Amino acid sequence: MEDVANLMQGFAVVLTWRNLVFMLIGILLGVLIGVLPGLGGANGVAILLPLTFSMSPTSAIIMLSCIYWGALFGGAITSILFNIPGEPWSVATTFDGYPMAQKGRAGEAMTAAFTSSFVGALVAVIMITFLAPLVAKFALQFGPPEYFGVQLLTFCSFVGMGREPPLKTIASMMLGFALAAVGLDTVTGTLRMTFGFTEMLQGFDFLIAVIGLFGIGEILITMEEGLAFKEAKGKINPKIVLETWAKLPKYWVTSLRSCLIGCWMGITPGGATPASFMSYGMARRMSKHGDKFGEGQIEGVIAPETAAHAAGTSALLPMLTLGIPGSPTAAVLLGGLLIWGLQPGPLLFVEHKDFVWGLIASMYLGNIVGLLIVLTTVPWWAAILRIPFAIIAPVIVVICAIGAYTVHTRIFDVVLMMVFGVMGYFFKKLKYPLAPLVLALVLGDMAETAFRQSMLLSGGSLMVFWSNGLVGSIVTLALVILCWPLISRGMETWKKSIRDSENA
Amino acid sequence: MSTQDGKARGDVPTCWVEIAVALLFVVVAAVVIVDSVRVGATWGPDGPRAGYFPFYIGCILAITGAGIVVQALRRWKTLAAATFVRRDELKPVLTMLWPTVVYVVLIVLIGLYVASAIYIGTFMLWQGKYKWPATLAVSLGVPIATFLMFEIWFLVPLPKGPLEHLLGY
Numbered sequence: 175m176e177d178v179a180n181l182m183q184g185f186a187v188v189l190t191w192r193n194l195v196f197m198l199i200g201i202l203l204g205v206l207i208g209v210l211p212g213l214g215g216a217n218g219v220a221i222l223l224p225l226t227f228s229m230s231p232t233s234a235i236i237m238l239s240c241i242y243w244g245a246l247f248g249g250a251i252t253s254i255l256f257n258i259p260g261e262p263w264s265v266a267t268t269f270d271g272y273p274m275a276q277k278g279r280a281g282e283a284m285t286a287a288f289t290s291s292f293v294g295a296l297v298a299v300i301m302i303t304f305l306a307p308l309v310a311k312f313a314l315q316f317g318p319p320e321y322f323g324v325q326l327l328t329f330c331s332f333v334g335m336g337r338e339p340p341l342k343t344i345a346s347m348m349l350g351f352a353l354a355a356v357g358l359d360t361v362t363g364t365l366r367m368t369f370g371f372t373e374m375l376q377g378f379d380f381l382i383a384v385i386g387l388f389g390i391g392e393i394l395i396t397m398e399e400g401l402a403f404k405e406a407k408g409k410i411n412p413k414i415v416l417e418t419w420a421k422l423p424k425y426w427v428t429s430l431r432s433c434l435i436g437c438w439m440g441i442t443p444g445g446a447t448p449a450s451f452m453s454y455g456m457a458r459r460m461s462k463h464g465d466k467f468g469e470g471q472i473e474g475v476i477a478p479e480t481a482a483h484a485a486g487t488s489a490l491l492p493m494l495t496l497g498i499p500g501s502p503t504a505a506v507l508l509g510g511l512l513i514w515g516l517q518p519g520p521l522l523f524v525e526h527k528d529f530v531w532g533l534i535a536s537m538y539l540g541n542i543v544g545l546l547i548v549l550t551t552v553p554w555w556a557a558i559l560r561i562p563f564a565i566i567a568p569v570i571v572v573i574c575a576i577g578a579y580t581v582h583t584r585i586f587d588v589v590l591m592m593v594f595g596v597m598g599y600f601f602k603k604l605k606y607p608l609a610p611l612v613l614a615l616v617l618g619d620m621a622e623t624a625f626r627q628s629m630l631l632s633g634g635s636l637m638v639f640w641s642n643g644l645v646g647s648i649v650t651l652a653l654v655i656l657c658w659p660l661i662s663r664g665m666e667t668w669k670k671s672i673r674d675s676e677n678a
Numbered sequence: 679m680s681t682q683d684g685k686a687r688g689d690v691p692t693c694w695v696e697i698a699v700a701l702l703f704v705v706v707a708a709v710v711i712v713d714s715v716r717v718g719a720t721w722g723p724d725g726p727r728a729g730y731f732p733f734y735i736g737c738i739l740a741i742t743g744a745g746i747v748v749q750a751l752r753r754w755k756t757l758a759a760a761t762f763v764r765r766d767e768l769k770p771v772l773t774m775l776w777p778t779v780v781y782v783v784l785i786v787l788i789g790l791y792v793a794s795a796i797y798i799g800t801f802m803l804w805q806g807k808y809k810w811p812a813t814l815a816v817s818l819g820v821p822i823a824t825f826l827m828f829e830i831w832f833l834v835p836l837p838k839g840p841l842e843h844l845l846g847y
Contacts, residue, residue: 225832341745345703348739352710355732359717364728367713390778397770398763564806568798569820571778575785575794576824580834585786588837592782596775603762604692604699622731630725 177307184531188539193236196229197536200237201544204244209252209555212393212570215245215486216502216612220381221389221577223510231514232529236536238510239490242503243295243540246446246486247548250287250479251555254280263446263482266454270467270474277470281414284552286472287479289422290429292545294480297433298440298487299537302494306523306534309495313520318627319638321496323648325621327655328498329610331442334658337451338607346601347610353378354618361626373586380615381581384506386591387608389574391598393567415549425476428457432477436484440500441492446485453481487537494530495520498617502609505616689764693757696750703743710736777801789839791821 187193207218219238226234249264254271267287274283316324333343356367357377368374422429432453439449457477458467467474489500490507497518499505511518516526523530578591601608614621632638640646654661714729714736721727750757763771777800784793799817802808828834829847838847 224834228832339749341742341749345700345739345742345746348735348742349703349706351735352706352732352739355710355735359728362722362728364717366717366728366732367710369713394771394774397774398767400767400770562806564802564808565798565816567774568777568801569816571781572794572798572820572824575782575790576828576836579785579790579836580828583835585837588782588785592779595778599771600695600699604696606699625731626726629730634721634726 177303180307180527180531181303181535183528184533184535185539187232187528187532188236188535193233193532193536196233196237197240197540197543198547200240201244201247201540201547204241204246204544205248205251205548205551205555206244206558207241208245208248209559210566210570211258211396212389212567213573214388214392215242216506217385217388217574217577218245219503219506219510220384220581221573223381223506223513224577224580226510227513231511231516232532234514235507235510235529235533236540238507239533239536240540240544242486242507243537243544244547245503246295246483247288247291247544248555249482250284250291251548251552252559254283254287254475255556256559263450263486264478265447266450266478266482267475269454269478270469270471273468273470274472274475279470281411282418282472283470283475285415285418285549286422286475288545288548289419290432290476290480291483292541293429294433294436294483294485295487295537295541298437298484299534299541301437301488302491302537303534306491306495306530309491310520310523313496315644316520317645318624318631319641319645320648322621322624322628323639323645323652324496324498325617325624327442327648327652328492328500328617329614330652330656332607332610332613334655335439335442335448336607336610337448338605340659342604342606343610346606346608347614350611350614351618351621353383354380354615355622360619361623373584376582378590378615379581379587380612381506381509382578382587382590383594383615384502384612385574385578386594387598387601387612388502389577390571390591390595391602391608393570394595394599395602396563397567421472422476425473428461428473428477429480431456431460432480433484436481436486437488439481440485440488442500446482446489446501449485450478450482453477487541490533490537494518494522494533497620499613502612505613509616690762690768691758692760692762693750693754695762696757697747700743700746700750703746704740707736707740707743710739773805785837787839789842790837791825792839792841794821794824 188197203222204215204218207213207215213221219241222238222241226237229237246263249259250267250271253259253264253267254275257268257272259265259268271283271287274280329347332347333340336343352367354377357365357375359366365375435453435456436446436449439452440446454467454474454477457473458464461467461471461473463471463473486501486503489504491500493499493504493508497508499508508518516522516529574591575588578587579585581587598608600606601611628638632641638645639649710732714733717729718727719729719733721730777797781793781797784796787793795817798820799813802813802816803810824836828836
């Protein structure tokens with residue numbers, strides 16, 4: 175078992191005092207970010223990224239990924255106590271979590287939420303441990319057409335599996351690609367779309383876009399909806415925890431199904447949010463008490479939380495092995511890797527073993543530490559939320575501005591952040607998804623390079639994407655997924671017409 | 679603005695915003711296409727030229743933008759009845775938006791620390807109706823804590839203005 179040996183070595187890397195302290199800081203910051211409106215996994219990590227430039231890459235990624243785990247945990251707290259999802263992926267948790275809290279079962283709901291998050295993450299990490307080296311080995315054979323194929327698959331999945339209107343998904347994605355193309359073209363050295371402005375030379379950094387779209391945009395949306403954290407008691411004590419734990423094994427089928435949904439949606443870039451909704455929907459359909467969902471069923475908390483965490487964690491698998499992130503937060507972590515001089519992709523597993531296995535080991539530890547921390551510190555976080563919004567909102571904006579500035583120490587970026595913020599508000603309200611924009615902005619250059627190289631190989635013929643079985647099947651699958659909304663609509667009309675003709 | 683369908687004056691119907699944003703996409707697409715053609719969207723002597731990839735991106739963007747307009751026109755009645763933002767909802771958004779825009783301008787002019795203090799302070803007095811002591815504590819505390827953390831601990835310089843120069847930074 176080579177993987178297990180590698181993993182043990184990873185634990186040795188992580189288990190230094192320095193890294194454990196970073197892990198703890200990361201989890202605490204992460205929960206804080208998850209709890210506060212306007213700060214989430216993606217922009218929280220983006221804001222803190224510049225502070226890690228001076229750390230060793232291993233310590234830095236441990237801290238940043240722990241922020242991510244923390245944010246995943248934190249989202250559940252506000253959903254259950256205040257009916258306000260701190261993160262998009264905890265929206266589904268409010269459906270049953272909040273009614274449980276109203277019935278005085280907040281402690282039970284939170285224990286169930288945290289524990290299922292932990293289970294979901296654990297299953298996903300185990301999957302990563304054994305699957306990632308295989309995928310990486312497989313991907314070593316990839317040439318430019320295969321890489322472009324995988325990226326195409328990533329983007330097509332957004333269109334085919336997203337909950338937003340397909341045209342809007344494509345529009346937001348293409349806008350991301352267009353923004354990514356701004357600046358110096360690295361292949362030919364030509365300036366593109368700079369229109370003579372020196373500020374545009376470096377192009378748009380996706381970190382700025384993330385901070386603006388998710389941070390400022392979210393604050394504006396929160397203002398519109400009017401935010402009020404009502405008094406809520408987040409009592410949780412060892413007795414409640416143990417009693418809930420005793421109940422949980424009964425729901426192993428729900429957990430298992432949610433883990434599978436989560437892992438699948440995380441690897442294909444569905445992301446944590448659709449995973450949580452899908453899992454909630456499935457649980458309601460399959461459960462014996464399906465009609466009681468929404469009134470405070472514990473299964474309605476277990477299902478979305480397990481899936482969200484499984485998806486959030488497994489989003490790191492394609493990020494590490496292929497260099498293609500499965501979620502905006504994974505994209506930000508990928509940006510971090512590039513800044514620290516690590517090229518994500520299959521070679522990472524060969525050239526930077528310590529780093530990869532240190533990260534995977536930190537996922538195990540981070541989630542255990544995270545579970546213990548959130549279970550013991552819930553009252554604190556509930557107290558933080560009683561700080562009025564008139565203080566929290568400007569402070570969050572200040573934090574976003576600092577984050578945007580420190581990425582390149584450029585004032586122009588702060589202005590850009592504001593523009594992206596307003597854009598985020600409109601996009602959110604008109605149901606344009608933000609994740610494809612961010613991912614296209616991150617992957618734009620890579621996708622373009624892969625596409626150009628493929629075109630060079632074939633002398634400009636698109637048939638290169640069907641030149642062998644591997645790339646052919648990836649690209650065909652991508653196109654099928656892209657057209658899935660049309661196909662499924664066609665099937666429904668077809669079924670309906672058959673039914674109609676039978677009835678007639 | 680129509681006053682029918684029980685809508686109050688000043689409510690913005692979704693249809694117009696929907697179309698405006700979609701048309702913006704088409705405009706952006708046009709810019710991308712024009713610039714790609716300028717730098718060369720064809721095959722050069724050594725392979726695809728700089729505008730090759732963005733050109734197609736621009737085309738897809740233009741088509742989807744137009745598609746969204748068509749879809750919006752087809753669902754015009756529903757969208758015209760739907761409200762993008764109600765007037766009473768727009769007010770808090772603007773009370774957040776304008777000070778923040780001013781804040782960004784202030785950062786450019788007088789540096790981040792002083793601008794943050796003014797921004798937080800104004801917001802607390804005006805929106806939160808806090809008394810002076812609490813306002814001063816938070817609005818000065820946050821920038822000072824930021825200063826200690828960034829300039830001294832992490833050695834990451836943030837934008838500074840006349841006041842900081844006066845103090846020797």
